[in-house]
Amino acid sequence: MFKRFSINYMVLLFLIDSVMVQMGLAWAIHLRFIIPFGQEVRPEYIPHWMYVPNLSMYISVGLLWAALFLFFSCYTPRRIIFWIDEFQRIVMAHTVAALSLAGLLYLANIPLLRLIFVYFYTLTLVMLLGYRIVLRVWHRLQSNGNTSIARILVVGAGPIGQEIVSEFKRQQWPGIEFVGFVDTALFKQDTHVLGLPVLGKLEDTAEIVRRDHIDEIIVALPREAHTHLANLVARLHELPVRLRIVPDYFDLAYHGATVENLGGIPLIGLRDPAIDGVQRFAKRLLDILVSLITLLITSPLLALVALLIKLEDGGPIFYRAPRVGENGKLFHMLKFRSMVVNADQKLTENVQPEKSASALFHKKPNDPRVTRIGRFLRRTSIDELPQLFNVLRGEMSLVGPRPELPMLVKEYENWQRKRFAVPQGITGWWQINGRSDNPMHLHTDQDLYYIQHYSLWLDLQILWRTIGAVIRGKGAY
Template sequence: MMKLKTKSYSFSEDIRASRPFQWVRHPTEQGYRVAILLLSDILALAGAWQIARYLNQFYSPLPPQLVWWSWFDIPSLFWVFVGCTLLLFAKGNLYSVPKSSQNYLRTVKLISSVYLLSLVLIYFYDPKVDPPRSLFFTAWFSSVVFVLFGRLVATLILGQIQTRKPKKPIFIIASASQLPKLIQILQRRSQYQVVGVALASTANSSTTLNSILASKAVEVLAEDLPQTDLASALYWNLRRTGITLRLLPSSREILYRRGVSEIMAGLPTLRVETSLLVGWDYRVKRIIDFIGSFVGIILLSPLFLIIALIIKLSSKGPIFFRQERTGLQGKTFYMWKFRTMVNNASQLQSQLEAHNESQDGIMFKMKNDPRIIPFGHLMRRTSIDELPQLFNVLMGQMSLVGPRPLPLRDVEKFQAWHHIRHQVVPGITGLWQISGRSDIQDFNDAARLDLFYIDNWSLNLDLDILVETARIVLFGKGAY
C-alpha cells in the first residue's frame, strides 16, 4: 500500500475518497467569483421584475393571491423566483469554474425552466388565479436579457481581475522533448509559475506525486500520460487532494469526449452520434453573422468616418487596405482593413524579412515595424483597423468568429495539417486572438488553437470568444 511521507496520511481507503476535511483550495478566489456572479444575477432579476411591474401596473397588475409579502417593495413571488433560479444556477454549475459560469445557453434554458414551471405550480396552487400574460412574458424576456448582460459584464470584470492576480504555482508532466517548450510558453503567456516538472513516463509513480505535493502546486499540466488499464492513478490522487489536473488533449481524446458511455455486448464503449437538429446551430451562426455585421456597420458608421478622416490627414494613400487572403476550402478573397501602414508596405516587407520575429517564419511579426503610420499603432493596439471586415462578414466571405484568414505568403509555407483550418469559414476573431494574439510566435500553437475550435465548436463557444475579444480589445493586450 502506497503511503505519502510529505502529507502524513495514506491512501488505504478507496482512491475515490477525498482527503478528510478537504475544502476548496482557494476559497478567496472562488468566493470573489461566486459573490460577483450572485450579485449580478440578483440585480439583473430585480431589474427585470421592476420593469415588468412598471409596464403592467396600470392594466394587468399582479393578482393579490400571489402577493404573500413584500420585501424592498418587491412582491414575494419575485423572491421565490430568485431563489429557484439561483438554486438551478448552482445545480447547473453556473457558479463553479469559469467556463461553466460562461455557459450562456444553459443560463437561458434554466431561466426559462423556472418560468415555465411557475405556470404549472400556479395552476395547481389556485386554478382560478390567472397570472397576467403580459407581466409573465415581460418578466421572462427581461430576465433573460438582463441576466445575460449582467454575466457578460461580470465576465469582463473577472477576466481583468484574473490578469492582475499573483501567479499560480503549476507542475508540468510531459515528455523530455516537450518540457522546455511548455515551460517557456507558460512563463511567457500565462499567469502561472512553474514550480516543478516530471517525465510523463513517471506520472503514476509515488515519487512524482510526492514531488507535486512538496512543490505546493495548485494545478498540474500533463501531456502524453502513459496508458493504464482503468483510470490514471495520477488523476485520482490529485482529485482527492484538491489539485486541478489539466490535460493537453490529442485529437483522439477530443473525439472520446464527444462520446456517450454505453455498454455494448458486455464491452464499455463510447457512442459518437450526430445531433437531432444537425446543421441548425450553424444556420443560427450564419444568421447571427449577417445581423451582427449589418447592425455593427450601421452603429459604427460615425466611427468609420472619423477614422477615415484621420488616416487621410495623417498619411498619403488610400483609407482602406485590401489584401488577398485564403478562405473557406482554400478559395481566395480580398479582406478589408483600415490602412495602418505606409502605402508601399507590401513592397517593403521583402526587405524586412530578416527581422521577422516569428519563430517558424510562417507569419510575419515585427514589434517595431517601421512601416506603421503614426495613428496606425493605436488602431492596431485597439484592433479598430479590423472593423471593415464586417463588410466581409456581410458578404459571407468571413464570420464574426473563426480561424483567422492569412495572407497567401503565409499559406504557401503551411505544413499539410495546417490546411485543416480552411475547412471552416474564417473569422474576424477566434481562439488564436484571445489566447495570446501577437505573443504567439510559433504558428503550430496557433494552428492547434484553430483545430481545437473546430473540434469543439458551439454557439456558446462563439459567444465566449466574442466576450473575451471585447475584454482584450478594451485593454489592448497582445496587439502591435
C-alpha cells in the first residue's frame, strides 16, 4: 500500500520465509532421530533423501512454499496491514503447502515419515509467525517519529478519520507516521485530535503536502463534504502524492464492504453475503457432521423423551413453531413440546391488551403452561434437540442468531433486520451471554457482533461455551 518501503519490506519477508522453511525441514528430519518419541526407525527403512538431504528436495519445497505464499497474498501490503489478516494468510498458505507436499510425495510413491511431517509443519509455522510477531513488537518499541518512511495526512478529523488513525495505530504497520489532519470545520483548526494536530483547512492541503513532505493522503470526509473532493484532487494533481478515499457508506453496509473493478470503474459492494465461499462450506460441513453424530448418540434419549411426552397428556410430541430464517425465509422450527396443548391460544386469551408482542412471547420463569416433563426438558435444553433436523434440512445452523417469531419481526427496525443476513442457529452469541434471561429483540446488537466478527473459530467457541451454559442451567426455564 505504501510505496517506498513496501517493496523492500516484502522482499525481506520473502527471504526470511524462505530461510525459515528450509530450516524447518532440516530440523524436522534431525529431530525425528533425536527425540525418543514414536516407533524406532531402522536405518534400512529410512528413505535416502531423509538420511542425506539433497539440494533438489530443498529447492522443490522452497518453490512450493513460495508459490503458495504468493497465491495467498502473503506479500501484498494492503492484504497484511493488520496482524490478524497477516497471520490468517500465513496459516492458510502454510497448511495448504504442507498438504500439497504430502499429496505430491504420495503420488510420486515417495515415503514420508509422519512425525517428520508433524515436526516440519509445527516448527515452520511457529517460526513464520514468531519472527513476524518480533518485527511488529520491535517496530512498536522503536516507533519514535524518526523511523517513518511513509508520512500520511488525513483529510477529515471526524469519526471516520479518527477510526482510520486508531486502527493503524493498533496494528503498528512498520514505517507509517500520521503527520496530522486537515478539516473543513473551523472550530477544529489549531487543535489536536487523537494526539495529532489539525494542520489547516482543505484549501491548505497542497501547501501542507509540500511543507511536511507528505507521501500519502487519506480522504475520510463525510458524505455531505464530498463536494470539496473535486477541488482537492485538482489541487493535488501535479504533486507526487498518493491519494486514497474512504467512502462514507459504512452505515449502509451489513458487514465488511468490498471493492471491485469493472473496466476501470470501482464498484463498492455493501451487501455481500456475510458468510460465503470457503467459510460457508466449512460451516455447513460442521453443521452436518455434528448434527448427525449428536442425533446418533442421543437417539435412545430422543425416543424416551417422545414416549414420556406422549404418556403425560397424549398430545403431540413435537411443537412446530413458525420462525423467520436467513434472508427472511419462513420455516417451522421443531422442538419437543414442553407446554400444554394449545398453549399459544391460552396465552393470547389471558393476556392484557396493552402488552406488546415482544413482551407476550418472552420466556418467563414458572410459566403455568409448562408441563412437568417440559420443565425438565427446558432446564436441560433437551427440548431443543429436534432442531438438529432443521439443521440437516438447511433451515438452521448450529450457531447463529436465534430464529424469531414473524409477528415480532414486524416490530423490528431496519437495523435489527441485519440479523437475518446469516443462517439462524440453535445457539449463538446472545444465548451464551444470558440465554432466556435476555429477550432477543433487545439484544440484536449481540447478533450483529457475531455477524461482523464471524469465523469458524468463533462458532467452535460458542458451541463449547454452550455446553457449559447447559450444564450450569444458566438462563434456562
